[in-house]
Amino acid sequence: MNGFFDIPSDLQHSYGGLIAVHMQEALFPVLAGLLLALPVGLLCVHYGWLYAPLLWTSTVLYAIPSIAFFVVLIDYTGLTQLTVMIPLCLYSLVVLVPAVVDGIRSVPEETNAAATAMGIGLARRYFQVQLPIAVPAIMAGLRVATASSISLVSVGALIGNQGGLGNLLTTAQLYGRPRLAVTSVVTTAVLAIVIDALLVLLRRVLTPWQPPSGRAAGRSADVAARTPEGVS
Amino acid sequence: MAGIERRLIRLRTLVHVIAPRAGKAVPEGFRRLIAIEDVSKRYADGTVAVDRLSLQIPDRSITVLVGPSGCGKTTTLRMINRMIEPSSGTIRVDGEDVRARPVNTLRRSMGYVIQNAGLFQHRTILDNIATVPRLLGWSRQRARERAAELMERVGLDPAMARRYPYQLSGGQQQRVGVARALAADPPILLMDEPFSAVDPVVRRGLQEELLRIQGELGKAIVFVTHDMDEAITVGDRIAVLRTGGRLAQFAAPDEILSSPADPFVEEFLGSDRGIRGLSFLSTRDLELDRSRVFSVGSDLREISGRAPEGVPVLVTDADGRPLGWADPGSWDGDVEALEPHGPVFEVGRDSLRVALDRAVLSPTGQAVGVDGSGKVLGVAGQETVAAAIRSARRRRAADAPQEAPAVKAGR
Ligand SMILES: Nc1ncnc2c1ncn2[C@@H]1O[C@H](COP(=O)(O)OP(=O)(O)OP(=O)(O)O)[C@@H](O)[C@H]1O
Ligand SMILES: [Mg+2]
Numbered sequence: 190m191n192g193f194f195d196i197p198s199d200l201q202h203s204y205g206g207l208i209a210v211h212m213q214e215a216l217f218p219v220l221a222g223l224l225l226a227l228p229v230g231l232l233c234v235h236y237g238w239l240y241a242p243l244l245w246t247s248t249v250l251y252a253i254p255s256i257a258f259f260v261v262l263i264d265y266t267g268l269t270q271l272t273v274m275i276p277l278c279l280y281s282l283v284v285l286v287p288a289v290v291d292g293i294r295s296v297p298e299e300t301n302a303a304a305t306a307m308g309i310g311l312a313r314r315y316f317q318v319q320l321p322i323a324v325p326a327i328m329a330g331l332r333v334a335t336a337s338s339i340s341l342v343s344v345g346a347l348i349g350n351q352g353g354l355g356n357l358l359t360t361a362q363l364y365g366r367p368r369l370a371v372t373s374v375v376t377t378a379v380l381a382i383v384i385d386a387l388l389v390l391l392r393r394v395l396t397p398w399q400p401p402s403g404r405a406a407g408r409s410a411d412v413a414a415r416t417p418e419g420v421s
Numbered sequence: 422m423a424g425i426e427r428r429l430i431r432l433r434t435l436v437h438v439i440a441p442r443a444g445k446a447v448p449e450g451f452r453r454l455i456a457i458e459d460v461s462k463r464y465a466d467g468t469v470a471v472d473r474l475s476l477q478i479p480d481r482s483i484t485v486l487v488g489p490s491g492c493g494k495t496t497t498l499r500m501i502n503r504m505i506e507p508s509s510g511t512i513r514v515d516g517e518d519v520r521a522r523p524v525n526t527l528r529r530s531m532g533y534v535i536q537n538a539g540l541f542q543h544r545t546i547l548d549n550i551a552t553v554p555r556l557l558g559w560s561r562q563r564a565r566e567r568a569a570e571l572m573e574r575v576g577l578d579p580a581m582a583r584r585y586p587y588q589l590s591g592g593q594q595q596r597v598g599v600a601r602a603l604a605a606d607p608p609i610l611l612m613d614e615p616f617s618a619v620d621p622v623v624r625r626g627l628q629e630e631l632l633r634i635q636g637e638l639g640k641a642i643v644f645v646t647h648d649m650d651e652a653i654t655v656g657d658r659i660a661v662l663r664t665g666g667r668l669a670q671f672a673a674p675d676e677i678l679s680s681p682a683d684p685f686v687e688e689f690l691g692s693d694r695g696i697r698g699l700s701f702l703s704t705r706d707l708e709l710d711r712s713r714v715f716s717v718g719s720d721l722r723e724i725s726g727r728a729p730e731g732v733p734v735l736v737t738d739a740d741g742r743p744l745g746w747a748d749p750g751s752w753d754g755d756v757e758a759l760e761p762h763g764p765v766f767e768v769g770r771d772s773l774r775v776a777l778d779r780a781v782l783s784p785t786g787q788a789v790g791v792d793g794s795g796k797v798l799g800v801a802g803q804e805t806v807a808a809a810i811r812s813a814r815r816r817r818a819a820d821a822p823q824e825a826p827a828v829k830a831g832r
Contacts, residue, residue: 297539297542299535299536299537299539300539300540300541300542302504302535302539303533303535303538303539303541304541305504305528306502306504306528306533306535307533307552307553307601308524308525308526308527308528308529308553308556309525309552309556310525318543321543322541322542322543324543396543397585398543398544398545398585398586399587400587
């Protein structure tokens with residue numbers, strides 16, 4: 190269709206294939222980040238002194254451009270998707286650990302006291318009380334992490350076509366086909382929006398207990414969390 | 422709720438205490454009793470929250486801990502279920518040291534209710550109430566049935582079962598908190614300012630409800646509040662704590678009102694303890710004047726003949742219900758022209774405090790006493806009420822060595 194969707198064969202993927210690769214490279218790191226952030230966040234709540242140095246370290250990591258990570262990682266993981274996903278995972282932690290910590294801290298004092306008074310042990314309390322109540326905050330963090338991860342994957346194009354849809358940008362330059370660049374940018378944006386909408390839906394399903402006004406408050410919190418974004 | 426019913430409940434409670442209970446033989450004097458023995462709590466920063474406190478909290482009664490903010494009420498309560506460990510001293514339940522049992526087992530045997538209810542916001546009302554039964558290993562089905570039963574007990578509409586806490590009013594949430602604490606039928610109920618976050622009208626309703634539930638279930642309840650009125654309303658016995666966690670007085674409400682142990686307690690009671698003490702005196706023996714009550718059909722001449730000139734008479738309808746006051750000299754028989762009689766009191770159910778209040782409010786200075794069905798039994802002036810107060814006090818003083826009465830006289 191007028192050169193928007195016929196992908197040069199050297200990318201070794203169809204349009205759909207590129208989307209699949211892109212999603213994989215964007216979402217796996219966020220998922221891994223979430224699985225890491227849950228226990229780390231809990232530890233930070235439990236041992237308060239851990240949180241400040243951890244936050245500081247992760248902010249420094251966030252400031253390192255991904256290209257610098259690639260240079261270091263290529264020696265160990267080569268020109269693979271893994272080299273792209275490791276920095277993305279670290280970036281997602283910067284958002285997700287505070288989200289988990291804030292979420293657990295948002296559990297009202299009375300709720301914790303009630304749980305203790307009812308003889309609910311620490312582990313049970315984490316899984317059955319604190320984590321469910323932290324869901325809105327965690328989902329807000331997850332939305333930011335996912336959106337930025339989807340846009341950041343494209344950088345992978347720098348290391349041997351590992352950038353999913355981002356590869357189209359390099360190709361567009363190489364073959365002088367600007368329409369491919371448009372395809373890349375528009376598709377990435379659409380993907381980010383679709384995934385975000387799915388996450389909102391997921392949160393609604395997971396939190397039927399939230400008052401509607403609470404949802405509105407959650408949305409404005411999302412927006413607030415999004416503003417400092419844009420570092421790459 | 423009818424006062425007679427409440428008294429019957431209290432009476433039943435009393436009978437239960439006296440009657441030997443079947444089941445496990447517990448040494449006499451240790452029947453489901455919380456014994457706080459010489460307990461102190463010093464926090465890490467050096468604050469002494471509780472200082473050498475000893476209290477015996479009996480079964481089947483409501484013991485209130487009351488005192489100014491920061492006097493160690495919450496600390497004391499939480500030492501009972503070991504949310505806070507005492508620095509020294511021992512707490513026993515049924516004669517057994519609370520440290521003898523695994524802490525979570527201990528806690529599940531005591532219901533706990535806090536201010537703002539502390540409900541699990543992510544769970545439905547039904548699942549909130551079912552929490553402890555589930556922890557105790559009940560099946561989901563059985564736990565939910567039990568929860569539904571409790572919703573009814575605390576006066577919640579079953580339609581609320583599937584709602585979430587945010588969809589309930591503060592008062593309703595507080596009821597859920599009580600239901601949740603009662604779910605596994607624990608013998609002990611710990612309540613930390615449970616009703617202080619709701620408005621006075623709702624609080625009044627919740628207090629009534631608590632007394633009703635207590636009448637049915639007969640738990641050992643420890644109730645924390647900083648509101649002396651609430652303490653007097655719900656308490657069978659009141660422990661007044663002073664700042665620094667020292668016990669100032671431990672006695673029945675009427676005793677605290679009539680003979681505060683020291684100036685601290687007296688000040689804490691406020692300036693109207695005399696009036697408030699009247700809540701504990703019944704109108705049962707109040708002398709009522711029937712000579713000034715006339716049915717609407719009566720002959721006007723008869724009225725003016727019997728009642729002295731210028732003294733108002735109370736006119737009732739044919740069924741004996743009060744209609745209003747009339748001046749026998751000038752009244753022409755028109756019901757519309759009667760002076761409104763204002764609020765009445767129920768003889769036997771209401772206290773002398775209510776009777777005095779009615780007399781003060783009455784346009785004629787006479788309080789109208791009615792029976793349970795609203796029929797006028799007679800009227801009593803402020804002087805008559807005052808005389809009744811004096812004689813009730815004399816009688817009480819003569820009975821003083823006896824145990825405090827388990828029956829409270831009405832509102
Ligand atoms: N964890 C703690 N560490 C240090 N001091 C504490 C701690 N908890 C309570 N205290 C102090 O102990 C004292 C008693 O506190 P407590 O919470 O038992 O008071 P309270 O009678 O329940 O007061 P309130 O009516 O305000 O709830 C207060 O002076 C309080 O500041
Ligand atoms: Mg307190």
